[in-house]
Amino acid sequence: MICCQCYNALSSSVIEELPSSIRNLKHLRHLDLSSNAQIKMLPDAVVTWFFRIYLICCEVASCVTMAAQTNLNITTDQFALLALKARITNDPQNIVFTNWSTTTPVCNWVGVTCGARHHRIAELNVSYFGLTGTIPPELGNLSFLVVLDFKNNSFHGILPQELACLRRLKFIRLGNNKFMGVIPSWFGSLFKLQVFDLSGNQFSGSIPATIFNLSALQRINLSYNQLSGRISREMGNLTMLKEIYLDSNNFEVGMCVDFSEIPNEIGTLNHLEKLSVQQNSLKGPIPMTIFNMSSLTIVTFYGNNLNGRIPDNICQNLSNIQWLNLGANQFNGPLPSIFGQCKQLLRLDLGANSLTGIHNINCIYLIT
The missing domain is CATH 3.80.10.10 (Ribonuclease Inhibitor)
Structure with a gap:
């Protein structure tokens, strides 16, 4: 519903010109501009504002839908890591292939740290394992994750949008892999991020404007990519x-x-x-x-x-x-x-x- 509300506001056939001051409405949740004359022009600032709001609306709705469809618990976390294991094509140190097993509690798996209070996965650190593979969308179900560290492996492909659901995430380190494509705009919805490291990959395009909403950010490393602009x-x-x-x-x-x-x-x-x-x-x-x-x-x-x-x-x-x-x-x-x-x-x-x-x-x- 949130997405539909945002989309309908953008797609109505509308007014002469919208004042740029509308972007100051920081608590706006619904905007109805239907049944108007044709829009002649939207100021650039308003277009950028609409785009950010639309993305965040859709991402929040997607996460709410995932939560409603899944009884999120430690078993959900285990399934998410097993989905990751299934995407790994090379494990030269044989760590994940042998250690990540349903016969062992997931909180005892190598690279996994669970929170003492809620007993959910709080940290996933497979850095320097030498792994090759891709990231499954199921990782978006690790709803208590604070640290995601995949640096110095050979993961490739694009980052799934479901990672936007990791709203507790404070540290994301994906440096020195082979991820590609543009830097996803949904990173801007991870408002608790303090460390943002995508260095040493194959990302292209410009830095998405949504990144500059991350008011808690303390470290940003985008070195050694193909970024421009x-x-x-x-x-x-x-x-x-x-x-x-x-x-x-x-x-x-x-x-x-x-x-x-x-x-x-x-x-x-x-x-x-x-x-x-x-x-x-x-x-x-x-x-x-x-x-x-x-x-x-x-x-x-x-x-x-x-x-x-x-x-x-x-x-x-x-x-x-x-x-x-x-x-x-x-x-x-x-x-x-x-x-x-x-x-x-x-x-x-x-x-x-x-x-x-x-x-x-x-x-x-x-x-x-």
Whole structure:
């Protein structure tokens, strides 16, 4: 019913123009625009808002339907893992094939941790098992799951939409597998997510806008994929972020060469400690807001097409910086003499730029 309500609102044949302020109705559950004249245009902001609401409505309805059809208990969890086992085609260490057996309580299976209070699976960690296979939709029935860790295996294919039902999930680590396709928009409905790691896969397209609804997110790692498009200004909405890794993709903005392709809004993330956007296609200067972030300990923009000057007061503002890598870009102007005041600095890479002069050779000894 929720999906139908959302869909009918979008498909009516409707009014002249809808005000963009409607997206401020954060508690709206039903919108009826039927029996109107033809819509001439919807503002982009409203289209994005409608799309997000529609997806979340459908995902919630899907999860409610699954819960109604299934008596969710530890047996349900066991069936979900047996469905995963059936999808595994290679288990080189023979862990899952021999240990995941109905003769053993599921909470004693290798890689499985159950909660003490509710006795349901809270953590599924098969990282570094060397497994090959695909993810079954039944994993969406692990309704008490908090940690899902599949990193360093050879899982492939697309991620089933049923994973959107894992509403307690806080940590998802799928790095270094062979997943492909676009990053699913339903990740944006997992509002408790703190760690989001899809690095080292074959995901393509842009980062879905729904990701920027995850207000609890502390770590995002999308490095080593085939992602492209804009690094969204909405990254600044993720105010709890401590770590951003977007290395080795093809992020860019494209048209205006005088405009920085790194959003100023990243500089408003007061908890950010690590920022790594190496080997992309970024152009323009680094926003001064980033050079003013005292929380940062690691900043790496190696291997882009960034330009401009390195500010003279860089050490004064980046007072906790330990690793600064701006190598292989197009920075120009004199090398700041103030690097000797970066008391925490352990590693500095400014090579392969167009920098000139070292005004204070003593700075080299202070940072080596």
